Amino acid sequence: MKRILNIVNHRDSVLVMALVFGLIMGERTRPLADISMWSLAFVMVFSTTGFTFRSWIPVSNMLRPLAISLFLNYVVFGLTIIGLSWIFFHESYFPFFAGLVLIAAAPPGPSVIPFSTLIDGDTSFSVTGVFGLHLLAMLLTPLILLIILGQALINPVEIFWIMARLILIPLVISRLLRHPRILPGVEKVRNTAVKWGFFLVVSPIVGMSVPVLQSEPLFVLKISGLIFFAMFVMGSLYHYLMVIMRKGRGFIISSTLMMVIKSSAFAAVAAFRFFPDDPRVALPSAVVSVFVTLFIIFYSMLVRLSGLKK
Secondary structure, three states: OHHHHHHHOOHHHHHHHHHHHHHHHHHHHHHHHHOHHHHHHHHHHHHHHHOOHHHHOOOHHHHHHHHHHHHHHHHHHHHHHHHHHHHHHOOOOHHHHHHHHHHHHOOEOOOHHHHHHHOOOOHHHHHHHHHHHHHHHHHHHHHHHHHHHOOOOOOHHHHHHHHHHHHHHHHHHHHHHOOOOOHHHHHHHHHHHHHHHHHHHHHHHHHOOHHHHHHOHHHHHHHHHHHHHHHHHHHHHHHHHHHHOOOOHHHHHHHHHHHHOEOHHHHHHHHHHHOOOOHHHHHHHHHHHHHHHHHHHHHHHHHHHOOOOO
């Protein structure tokens, strides 16, 4: 029985169950979509309990990995997504374009940290990049959405308050949970809370996209091809470029993950918030949710095949 529970509670199993549940339930997951912001905030509270600002002292420990993460995640990956989506969707299907812009404007996914640890990456680099960019995203994300989508569609002030509720407030609460008397208990349930919190976020992303998956298969294929290129092709090219440049294993793994993994959960929450009657805007988030899992499986194999030494 314990083995079965361990399998059910495994990160990949929970994500697969979220995908299957969303596909089966479809639009009946709307109640979960309505509370998706609070579900993601719950995930962020537990995700950030393992982070301490002491790791940023001296400041030099933080600046280099943060600058590299900013360049890879927002400039390289973000501009690629925006450029390709402008070419393929800006004129023909604006809701999908808006959904892809939300992906590009999102901070890196918190899953970068556990995935980096899983493949023996540089955990310190991953932690600094993820939490540093989440704080910067409070300014970057509203600015990007304002410039590309315009204030008529996306209110930058409201985006800022969404970021505050999803990042700043959970970070403050997580500081309280780091109290010496509370933290040991939090650490025991952290992974389980994060995994099942993601279940509550991913299920409605997929569920609300089911009608679009059925009615617009060609556009789904186009979005999948775009995401595949940005994640798999560009991620692989960057990985081998770093190998050729003889960078360390930890840096290569963590920086590659930092480049290609965006917070599809944030993008979906924003889509539900600003486009509640158009599930097409959340479709790119559903595609990214699936592709992140596939990429981790693929990248674990790529790391082994490229012969990176531990």
